[in-house]
Amino acid sequence: MKKNDNRLLFLPLGGCGEIGMNLNLYGHKGYWLMVDCGMMFADSYSPGVDLVFPDPGFIESEGNRLAGMMLTHGHEDHIGAIPHLWKRFKCPLYATAFTAELIIDKLKEAGIEDEVPLTIVEPHIDIEVGPFSVRYVPLAHSIAEGHGLVIKTEVGTLFHTGDWKLDKTPLIGPVCPSDLLTDLGTDGVLALICDSTNVFNTSESGSEATVRDNLIELVSGLKGRVVITTFASNVARMDTIGAVAKATGRSLALMGRSMQRVLKAGRATGYLQDMPNLVGEEYIDDLPADKVLIACTGCQGEPRAALARIAKDDHRNVRLAAGDNVIFSSKIIPGNDLSLGQLFNQLAEKKINIITEKDEFIHVSGHPGQPELAQMYEWTKPMAVIPVHGEGRHLMRQAKFAKEKGIKHTIVPRNGDIIDISTSGLLKIDEVPVGRLVLDGNRVIDIDDMAITERRRAASNGFITVSLVFDRKDALAAEPAIAILGLPQGHDDVFYDGLLAEVETGIDRMRARDRQDDTNVEEVVRIAARRFCRKEIGKNPGVATLITRYEDMAI
Structure with missing residues (x-):
C-alpha cells in the first residue's frame, strides 16, 4: 500500500472457506486495518497440535503499514491468535471493556501484557486509526459485547458485522440498534461484510x-x-x-x-x-x-x-x-x-x-438466519455484500441470497483474495500467499513443517527406527537394532527378523565407498524397510536411521 493509493481494498487472511481463524484486512491510502485475529482447534490432520492460526506473513511483510487491530468480540476464533501472532506485526489493539478483559488475561499468560498497546473503546464513538474512522455498533451475539464496525474512508462507508444475530429480548446487551443501522443505510453503505454461518437457516436464530x-x-x-x-x-x-x-x-x-x-x-x-x-x-x-x-x-x-x-x-x-x-x-x-x-x-x-437441543428448546445460535440477514440488508441498504465467516458453501449461499434480495454486487472471497471495493462494484484484483500456522508445544510453526509431516505419517503408518554401527572398513560391526512403533505385527519375532534381514541385505549390497556416506545409507535403509512393510502388511511407515561409525566412538 502506498500513501497515494486511494483504492479501498478488502483482504481476508483467515475465515473465508472455514469457520474459525478470522483475520480480515482493509487497505486504504498506504495503510491496512486488521479486524480480528482468531484461531481454530486442530483436527486429526495435525496430530499433537491444539491450535491453528492463519499465516499473517503478508501483513508481517508490510512492516509498519498496519495502523491497528480492531476486535469485534471475545470469541476464540476472533481473538485467540493474538498472544501468539502479535509480535509479528506489533500494532495497537482496540476493543470494548469485556473483550479487552479477556485479551489482557491472554496477554498475561503469554508474558507480554506490558508490551501490547490496548485501547478500550466505547460504542458509538468514532475512532481515528490511520486513514480509517471506525465506530463500534453493539449487536447481539452469544457473548457479551458483540459489535459490528462502521468503517469510514474517503471512498465510502463499510459495515463489517462481526458475529451477530437479532434478539428482541436479549439477556445481555442492548436490542439491535435498528434506527442507527437505518440511518447508516440512508447515508450510504458501500459494502456490507457479513457473517454467513447460519445462512442455510430459513428461520430466525431465537431468543x-x-x-x-x-x-x-x-x-x-x-x-x-x-x-x-x-x-x-x-x-x-x-x-x-x-x-x-x-x-x-x-x-x-x-x-x-x-x-x-x-x-x-x-x-x-x-x-x-x-x-x-x-x-x-x-x-x-x-x-x-x-x-x-x-x-x-x-x-x-x-x-x-x-x-x-x-x-x-x-x-x-x-x-x-x-x-x-x-x-x-x-x-x-x-x-x-x-x-x-x-x-x-x-x-x-x-x-x-x-x-440435547434436539430434545428440548435449550439453545439458540448467535448467528443470523435468512430472515435476520434480509432485515440487515433492508436496514443498511448496501450496494454490495461480501460474505465472510463460513465454509465455501456458506459464502456462496449468502452471495446468492443477497442477489435474491436485490443487492446489486456480491463476490465469494477466498483467503488471500485482494478485492477492490468501489462505487462500480467488487473486483478481485490480485491475491497473496496464505497458509496455516500451528501451536506445537510452545512454538508456532507451519502446518506442513517436517515435524508435523513426520508425526502425521507416524500416526497413520507407524514408524521404524534403525540403529547401525559401522567399523573402520565401513562394514556393519554389529547386527542392526530396530525399534518399531505403531505397526501391525510390529512385536512379532518373525516380522522383526524379516525386516532385519531386508535391511542387512540392503546394506551388504552397497559398495564400500557408498556406505561411507550417511545420506546414501539412510536412503537404502528407508527403501528396504518400506519395501518389506508394503509387501508384508501393506503399510508405508516413516523410517529414521541412526548411524554410528568407529571414528565417532569414545575409546
Whole structure:
C-alpha cells in the first residue's frame, strides 16, 4: 500500500472457506486495518497440535503499514491468535471493556501484557486509526459485547458485522440498534461484510430469554444431579444457569478453567452481578443429589474438558450416577460429531439422562438466519455484500441470497483474495500467499513443517527406527537394532527378523565407498524397510536411521 493509493481494498487472511481463524484486512491510502485475529482447534490432520492460526506473513511483510487491530468480540476464533501472532506485526489493539478483559488475561499468560498497546473503546464513538474512522455498533451475539464496525474512508462507508444475530429480548446487551443501522443505510453503505454461518437457516436464530424459561422448566422436573454444559464464552447462558439454580433451589458449581475466566471477566466489567453464591467442586459430594447444579465445559466433546473427564470417571471431585442428568445447551459444531458421539455413549453406559437441543428448546445460535440477514440488508441498504465467516458453501449461499434480495454486487472471497471495493462494484484484483500456522508445544510453526509431516505419517503408518554401527572398513560391526512403533505385527519375532534381514541385505549390497556416506545409507535403509512393510502388511511407515561409525566412538 502506498500513501497515494486511494483504492479501498478488502483482504481476508483467515475465515473465508472455514469457520474459525478470522483475520480480515482493509487497505486504504498506504495503510491496512486488521479486524480480528482468531484461531481454530486442530483436527486429526495435525496430530499433537491444539491450535491453528492463519499465516499473517503478508501483513508481517508490510512492516509498519498496519495502523491497528480492531476486535469485534471475545470469541476464540476472533481473538485467540493474538498472544501468539502479535509480535509479528506489533500494532495497537482496540476493543470494548469485556473483550479487552479477556485479551489482557491472554496477554498475561503469554508474558507480554506490558508490551501490547490496548485501547478500550466505547460504542458509538468514532475512532481515528490511520486513514480509517471506525465506530463500534453493539449487536447481539452469544457473548457479551458483540459489535459490528462502521468503517469510514474517503471512498465510502463499510459495515463489517462481526458475529451477530437479532434478539428482541436479549439477556445481555442492548436490542439491535435498528434506527442507527437505518440511518447508516440512508447515508450510504458501500459494502456490507457479513457473517454467513447460519445462512442455510430459513428461520430466525431465537431468543436467549426463551432458552432461560425452558431451562428453568426443564430442570424443575428433573431428579438427581443436573449438569449443564455450554460454550463458556456465552455470558447470557451463564447468567441463565445462575437463574436456573436460584429458581430450582439448587446449589451451583462452575467447572472448567474457561468458565472461571469468563465469570471473572464478566464480573470485572459489570456483567453476571446476580449470580448465586458458588459451591466449590470439592464440596459437591456433600450435597443431596437433587440440590446440585453443575455448569461445566465440554459441550463439544473436548477430551480435556471437565465433562469428558467426568464421563470417564477421571475427575478428582465429581462422579455421576445412574439417574443423573446432562443437558447440552449448545449445538454440535461441524467436525465434532465423532467426539460428541463417543461422549454420549460414555454417559449412556452409566445410565445418565442426556438432553440435547434436539430434545428440548435449550439453545439458540448467535448467528443470523435468512430472515435476520434480509432485515440487515433492508436496514443498511448496501450496494454490495461480501460474505465472510463460513465454509465455501456458506459464502456462496449468502452471495446468492443477497442477489435474491436485490443487492446489486456480491463476490465469494477466498483467503488471500485482494478485492477492490468501489462505487462500480467488487473486483478481485490480485491475491497473496496464505497458509496455516500451528501451536506445537510452545512454538508456532507451519502446518506442513517436517515435524508435523513426520508425526502425521507416524500416526497413520507407524514408524521404524534403525540403529547401525559401522567399523573402520565401513562394514556393519554389529547386527542392526530396530525399534518399531505403531505397526501391525510390529512385536512379532518373525516380522522383526524379516525386516532385519531386508535391511542387512540392503546394506551388504552397497559398495564400500557408498556406505561411507550417511545420506546414501539412510536412503537404502528407508527403501528396504518400506519395501518389506508394503509387501508384508501393506503399510508405508516413516523410517529414521541412526548411524554410528568407529571414528565417532569414545575409546
